[in-house]
Amino acid sequence: MVAQFLNMKGVALAMAEFGLADGRAAGRRTPRLVAGVDVEEANAAFEAKEFSLEQMDAAQADWADLAARALEPNAFYEPGFALAAARHFPVSERPRFIVVRARAGRMMGLFPIVAANALTGDGLTRLWLHRQAALATPLVDRDMAPEAIEAFLEWMETHSRSTGVVFSRMPADGRFRLALERAIASAARNVKILESYQRAALLPGGDADELCARAGSKKKLAEMRRQTRRLREMGRLTFECHETPEEIRVAAEEFMVLEASGWKAGRGAFLSEPALATFLRSATRMLARESRCKIQSLRLNGQPIAMAIVLESQGRSYCWKIAFDERLRAQAPGVQLIYEQTKAHLARGDLEFADSCAIANHPLIDKLWPDRIGVCDLAVSLRSRRERDFVASCRRDHARRQVREIAKRAANRVLRRKVS
CATH class of the missing domain: 3.40.630 (Aminopeptidase)
Incomplete structure (x- = not known):
């Protein structure tokens, strides 16, 4: 179901998490310092740029460093896994790597994206989620996550014709979600939940x-x-x-x-x-x-x-x-x-926990692991696009998901396929 996402409690938690001062809401600029650096000034110096597969291969050390200090870990976006997938999958399935760097050149964010088909797509650009991956949470620096996210969205405003960006398959209550809410709140972007479900997990x-x-x-x-x-x-x-x-x-x-x-x-x-x-x-x-x-x-x-x-x-x-x-x-x-x-x-x-990477209501793992983690897909609008175009894109996405689910169930019944 496509529904407007407005979680004021989450926004408040995000503000507390990332140090948004009360004085800023009243129009007073209160610098937020991270390691002695004014975050707003640092954000202005962030640069987002598209990297080729060869450039990402050459930047493995910086990439691994970002993964080690990422706000929210994602094994499927780390060099060992993501490079192997990009190299060996068909070229048509290869993502575009958008890298956010700080003034000093340090990698602050990695956003692999897949653009919508110009003729048949819904107008939304998506974070790269192939059939071998269970998560698509971007890697962002834990100290400046909202700034890295906003730098990526600003790059999308300039370099794409999409109506919005879908942050696919990320933990619904994770730290990246909070950082995303912080970035959205500061830029007054619209957000819609495209899909959400729970899957089995094992807590310590x-x-x-x-x-x-x-x-x-x-x-x-x-x-x-x-x-x-x-x-x-x-x-x-x-x-x-x-x-x-x-x-x-x-x-x-x-x-x-x-x-x-x-x-x-x-x-x-x-x-x-x-x-x-x-x-x-x-x-x-x-x-x-x-x-x-x-x-x-x-x-x-x-x-x-x-x-x-x-x-x-x-x-x-x-x-x-x-x-x-x-x-x-x-x-x-x-x-x-x-x-x-x-x-x-x-x-x-x-x-911290073990993620089953399973579908919702999996017939095997759900009977062994009682804990659950939420996973969701969120669409974020691009401010330079018309709001009604973004809403229409979300509706088309919703229709596509419904058709795909109906077709999958029908095929499983006819072919007597097992759930995987």
Whole structure:
């Protein structure tokens, strides 16, 4: 549903978060200092510029530095993942990289964008969200996030014909959302929520059995234990976590073979498309060198029967991909793996939360992880465009989403597809 977004409480929190002084509302300029620098003066010196893929490749060190101090982490926009995707996906799916830099040249924001089709599009430019990514939250400096966002929007005013920008798939209550509200409030831009939903997450603390019982029921927990016993009767059952670059290289190949042996073969499995397989190899190896990737496996007599690829960024964990041996469906190896994964996550002392990266109401993960995080798509107007054009664009976006959902449900019923 397309609805006007006006959250005064959120705006107030954003003002407190980013130091907007009360005197400014009354027309008095009260400088806000960050590390001794006047933020408004620094913002005036910000420069947004489009970078090519080759320039982004050359700027990996600056990019990684920005990711380390980003207000809101996003493993899918960090160099190891995003560069692999941009290199190996079709050129038509490659984003435009808009980089915001400060006066001294330091990278302060990264906004990969995809422009709307001039003939068939709805007039909205979107943050890059491809089918292999679960988030599209831009990377912005934690100390000057609203200023970096505004510099990007000002660049869009000058360099595009779009009616607005869609900030796709970002945490609904995250720190970037607050910074975006701060930038919107100061520039009097219009905003509309295009889509919002909740997906499963794992917060720190607690016990795996208690969490599983709370997410499902004690009966479900007893059934899972029975399935574990059945697997142990078949042989030696082990849970392994692969972390070194060499372990990741081998485990990634095992994952692709396991995934291709199931229902995804021919429709989305990494081995079904050479470019996808190359992307996975490249991304996991690059991330492994930075200790930002793990592959966890449940093995029966040494052979993987369930595997998950997990990405890491700033104390957050992303359960990106999972595959399991469908010949053992009755013993639910995927459920067994997530249970072991839950115990491993809870044993850590550095985890802010684990994101399932799943769709809403996922039939597997929702029964194991009771906590939820909100995810949303927000459209922000560009001030130089007519307001009615922005509203019309949002309506077309809403209609497109409805048609896509109806078509997806119909196809799943006809082809008896499983939810993924």
